[in-house]
Amino acid sequence: MTNGNTDLPSGLISFADQLQDLIDELLTNGQDQRAIQCSQAQSTLRTAAGVILAVDLLQEFQRQNALDAINTLRTATTTLNANAGRIAREQRNVSAAIGIAAGAAEVAGALTPFQLSSIVQGLVDIRGVAAQ
Amino acid sequence: MSIMRVYGCAALASILLLTACKQGVDLAGVRTLAATVKDAEPSYTALADDYYATCQQSEGWQKLITFSLSPSSKNAAPPMKIAPVDRPPPSKNSFASPPAVVAPEKTLDASLKGSSVCDSVFKPVTEDWNRVNGVVIGYIAALGAVAGGQRATDFGLGNVTSKIQGLTSAQGSALNEFLNAVANEVFNAKRRSAISQSAPGADAALQTLVKLQVDAANNYKIQLLKERGTIDSFYRTSFSLARRAGRPQTLADEVQWQSKLDEVDKRSAAADAYVASVRALATHHRSLIDDIENDRFDQVYAISVDFVTEFKPKVLALSKAFS
Numbered sequence: 091m092t093n094g095n096t097d098l099p100s101g102l103i104s105f106a107d108q109l110q111d112l113i114d115e116l117l118t119n120g121q122d123q124r125a126i127q128c129s130q131a132q133s134t135l136r137t138a139a140g141v142i143l144a145v146d147l148l149q150e151f152q153r154q155n156a157l158d159a160i161n162t163l164r165t166a167t168t169t170l171n172a173n174a175g176r177i178a179r180e181q182r183n184v185s186a187a188i189g190i191a192a193g194a195a196e197v198a199g200a201l202t203p204f205q206l207s208s209i210v211q212g213l214v215d216i217r218g219v220a221a222q
Numbered sequence: 223m224s225i226m227r228v229y230g231c232a233a234l235a236s237i238l239l240l241t242a243c244k245q246g247v248d249l250a251g252v253r254t255l256a257a258t259v260k261d262a263e264p265s266y267t268a269l270a271d272d273y274y275a276t277c278q279q280s281e282g283w284q285k286l287i288t289f290s291l292s293p294s295s296k297n298a299a300p301p302m303k304i305a306p307v308d309r310p311p312p313s314k315n316s317f318a319s320p321p322a323v324v325a326p327e328k329t330l331d332a333s334l335k336g337s338s339v340c341d342s343v344f345k346p347v348t349e350d351w352n353r354v355n356g357v358v359i360g361y362i363a364a365l366g367a368v369a370g371g372q373r374a375t376d377f378g379l380g381n382v383t384s385k386i387q388g389l390t391s392a393q394g395s396a397l398n399e400f401l402n403a404v405a406n407e408v409f410n411a412k413r414r415s416a417i418s419q420s421a422p423g424a425d426a427a428l429q430t431l432v433k434l435q436v437d438a439a440n441n442y443k444i445q446l447l448k449e450r451g452t453i454d455s456f457y458r459t460s461f462s463l464a465r466r467a468g469r470p471q472t473l474a475d476e477v478q479w480q481s482k483l484d485e486v487d488k489r490s491a492a493a494d495a496y497v498a499s500v501r502a503l504a505t506h507h508r509s510l511i512d513d514i515e516n517d518r519f520d521q522v523y524a525i526s527v528d529f530v531t532e533f534k535p536k537v538l539a540l541s542k543a544f545s
Contacts (some may be wrong), residue, residue, distance in 0.1 A: 100444055107451045110458055117462040125459075126291050132455065133284045136448050137339065144343040147441045150290060153376035156434055160354065162427035163361045166420045170364035173416035177368070181375055181409055 099139035106135040248513070249369040249413055255506060256366020262499060263359050269439070269496050270351035272489060276445045277340035283452040302516050351438050354431050361424060362503070368416045375406055406461045418514045425511045432504040439500075446493070450486045453479075 116125040125133045150156065457479040460469045 096441070096444055100447075102388055103444065103448050103451055106448075107454070108284035110451075110455050113455070114458055114462050117459065117466065119467070129287055129291055129455075129459070133288070135453060136280065136284070138282065140448050141339060141343055143441050143444055144273075144277070144347050147438055148343065148347050148350065150434060150437060151347065151354065155430060156354075159427035159430035159434075160357050163357050163424055163431065166427070167357075167364040168362045170361075170368050170416065170420050173420075174364065174367035174370075177370070177409060177412050177416065180412070184405060185375075185378055217233070 096143070099143045102135045102142075106132045106139070111134075177202035224336050249410055249417075250512065252365050252369040252417060255364050255510075256369065257502075259359055259362040260366070263355075265492075266359065266496065267352055269442070269492060270348050270355055273351060273438070273442050274340060274344045274348040276442070276449050276489075277344040278337070280445075280452045281337040281340060283449070283456050285517040286449060287452070287456050290456070290460055290463060292351065293352065347438075348533045351435075354434055354438075358435070358500070358503070361428065365417060365421065368413050368420075370410070370413055375409070376402060383412055417510075421507070422511050422514060425507060429504055432500045435500045435520075436497050437499045443490050443493045446486050446490045449481060453482050453486065457482075 109128055113125050113128045113132065115124075116128060457475070461475070464471060
């Protein structure tokens with residue numbers, strides 16, 4: 091951990107674990123009240139260790155440099171996704187344009203030159219009428 | 223054949239122009255990286271969720287210890303606390319008796335689960351950890367989206383080249399393949415350029431977040447040590463009490479105790495796998511940036527293959543731990 095000192099929580103956990111020998115011994119000797127007290131102390135030590143660790147980590151997650159890093163990466167992600175979308179669209183447009191070109195070649199190939207010139211002339215006439 | 227030469231020269235010129243820009247990105251490598259990391263997403267979520275779960279489970283075991291040591295119960299079931307029931311006064315105009323209010327039954331299982339500490343401290347950690355995992359995975363997935371699909375796009379150029387008179391079928395096919403490759407290379411150049419523009423600026427942020435992920439996993443491992451200790455305490459306390467009451471512990475008890483500890487150890491190993499995987503991710507992203515900065519074309523794929531070889535078993539171990 092960067093800010094963290096894991097020595098203290100680890101030490102608390104280790105101490106809590108060692109208390110178990112004492113608890114076992116007290117139970118064996120019939121000193122139940124003492125065993126309960128030790129068990130409560132053991133529980134408190136473990137809870138304290140867990141909370142210290144979790145609070146340290148929470149602070150680390152919420153530190154400014156972490157928040158800045160999240161924002162930077164999110165911005166990069168948005169830009170990358172936008173570029174991915176744009177490139178995909180451009181590819182589709184190229185495919186569509188090639189499809190139109192292929193269609194045009196198909197039509198041109200099926201018609202005689204005379205028919206084709208008539209169609210072109212017709213289109214020119216329509217354009218002329220529209221312009222008037 | 224002159225038409226082939228014209229197309230060839232034009233295509234070569236465009237490729238040379240495109241490769242003159244910053245192009246040191248191996249798209250296949252980036253695609254492989256992104257696809258592999260995306261596969262890890264459920265395991266990452268399961269691990270981060272377990273941070274909260276380990277608190278709940280530790281608290282549960284601790285309550286069991288307290289219950290087993292309780293002098294009044296001596297391992298008997300706890301007295302059921304019935305909540306006081308507020309009955310409204312009977313209506314004068316109604317013969318119907320008021321509906322009975324039944325206190326919710328609090329099972330032993332429910333009473334052992336969770337605590338306010340888990341909800342107030344551990345749950346926000348899990349949420350933040352999942353957020354960081356999501357941001358990192360989302361970024362790598364976006365790199366993969368820019369890198370494109372695994373197969374080259376067929377632009378349908380064959381429909382056009384087949385209309386060109388004077389070409390044999392083999393010539394038409396060769397021309398189609400060539401033009402399609404050129405068209406793909408044009409778009410690949412755009413893809414490389416887009417990655418080259420975004421990835422270097424994101425590297426420092428990625429390294430920061432990966433470090434955070436590693437810290438979180440190490441922190442989680444200590445929480446698991448705490449859970450392990452609590453499980454140990456429960457069984458040892460129970461066995462001490464049982465021995466004193468003249469009930470020896472059985473082999474089945476021992477096996478159950480060990481299996482509970484093994485389960486925690488397995489989750490701890492999963493945390494190690496997670497650390498190894500995110501460290502590998504950071505290293506490989508750094509390699510990608512080096513390639514971009516040094517205009518190296520072909521390094522990333524080899525690095526990515528190494529990465530996948532290293533990463534996949536870790537992710538598999540992670541998945542198994544939470545299956």
